[in-house]
Amino acid sequence: MMNFEKTQHSIFIGAAQNMNRVEDESIQLVVTSPPYPMIEMWDxxxxxxxxxxxNKFIQNDAYCIYELMHQELDQVWTEVYRVLSPGGVACINIGDATRTIDKNFALYPNHTRIVSKFISLGFDNLPNIIWRKQTNAPNKFMGSGMLPGGAYVTLEHEWILIFRKQGKRAFKKDIEKANRQKSAYFWEERNVWFSDLWDLKGTKQKINATIGRERSAAxxxxIPYRLINMYSVYGDTILDPFLGTGTTSIAAMAASRHSIGYEIDETFxxxxxxxxSSLKISDLNNILLSRIENHKRFIAARKLDSKKKEIKHFNEYLDVEVMTSxxxxxxxxxxxxxxxxxxxxFVEYATAPFGKSNS
Structure with missing residues (x-):
């Protein structure tokens, strides 16, 4: 008999500086990508x-602009600390910025400013991830081209900053421990996901002109799908205070977590x-089926290597051999x-062994 469960995904339009609809310590994970200070599309x-x-733009006061923009984000980070439960994790995707203001070109290190704020709030900064986007053409040059002294390197990466509130999360009750085991990921996924360098292509999503942005920065x-599986368990609530096109909510749906999203731009x-609303159930389920097929290929390849140790564990629910207990x-x-x-x-799920009908 299949077990049906539901998750809820709430969308709020308004500023995330005051998330009064979210109770204290009710969120287990935050995954978000805020507006990037000093990137023109977010001005x-x-x-x-x-x-x-x-006003500071009129005065060409670049570093004051940078600080004022971050002070707006600071208000959201303060709310993030309030709503995260002890042991909860916040994952912030942010890129540094380069910009010329009043003929002066400079780097504005957004990631270091955010790290500083989170630490001041009481978070611990865990090892961060570098997202290597590879969006620049190989022949692209900046500054003075082939002449020394005036050129500068291009930015081809962004940061995924990882913070934790009040130490390691505890799973004390038997039901909590069991749910944590059900929420596990494959051994080979762990080896890729918990690397500090991710090679993933960025997404540029065209949007109807009436919305007011030429494209989103989705x-x-x-990215959110990996992070949700890495730092939360089934039934947790994921918060994205800068929801944008809703990618975090979609990832939470696919991962069987609840979600709450705030988006300040009403036109969105x-x-x-x-x-x-246009999500296809088959597309979400195919994500899981692809993970299983990828795992089967991994196991098959490993068995062909005589130097590798024998695989001793089996998952009856998924009907696959696995690397660890x-x-x-x-x-x-x-x-x-x-x-x-x-x-x-509201998303309704069924749990059934792989290969059996889920309808």
Whole structure:
């Protein structure tokens, strides 16, 4: 008999500086990509929050602009600390910026400014991830080209900053321990996901001109999906205070977690709801099926190598051999139904062994 469960995904339109709908210590994981200070496409969004930013542009006061923009983000990070539960994790995707203001070119290190704020709030900074985007053409040059003295390197990476609140999360009750085991990932996934260098292509998503942005700065689905599986368990609630196109919510749906998303730009509301409403159940479930098929290929290749140790563990639920005992109780939850009610999406799942009907 299949076990049906539901997750809830709430979308709020408004500033995340005051997340009064989110209770204290009710969130287990934050995954977000905020507006990047000193990147031109975000000037208007951040400038609407503080008119002084626009005034400083008139004065060409670059470093004051940089600081004022980060002070707007600081208010959100303060709320993040409030709503995260002890042991909760925050993952912030941010890129540094380069910009010329008043004929002066400089780097604005957004990641270091955010690290400083999170530490001041009481977070511990865990090892961070470098997301290598490889978006620049190999023949692209900056500054003085082949002449020394005036050139500068291109930025081809962004940061995924990892913070934890109040030490390691505890799983004390038997039901908590069992759920943690069901939420495990494959050994070979662990080896890739927990590397500090990710090679993933960035995502540029065209948006209807009436929305007001030529394109979004959406990160690829794989980033929030990995992070959600790495730092949360089934049934946890994931928060994205800068929801954008809704990628984090989609990843939470695929990973059988609840989610809450805030988006300050009201013109994005219809796009976010259309994006989530158009999801195909088969696409979400194919993510799980692909993980299983990739794992089977990994096991088959490993068996061909006579130098590798014998595989001694088996997962009956997934009907696959696994590398460690920690993978023996893994379960996947398949989406059965997605329903939109008011400002929420409800996703219904079924748990059934791989290879049997989930309908």
């Amino acid at each position: 208007e969004v951040l400038g609407r929050q503080n008119p002084s930013i626009g 990160y690829p689905f794989e 509301k219809d796009f976010v709801f259309d994006n989530l 920690q993978e023996r109780n893994m379960e996947f939850r398949y989406v059965q139904k997605i329903e939109c009610v008011s400002d929420c999406f």
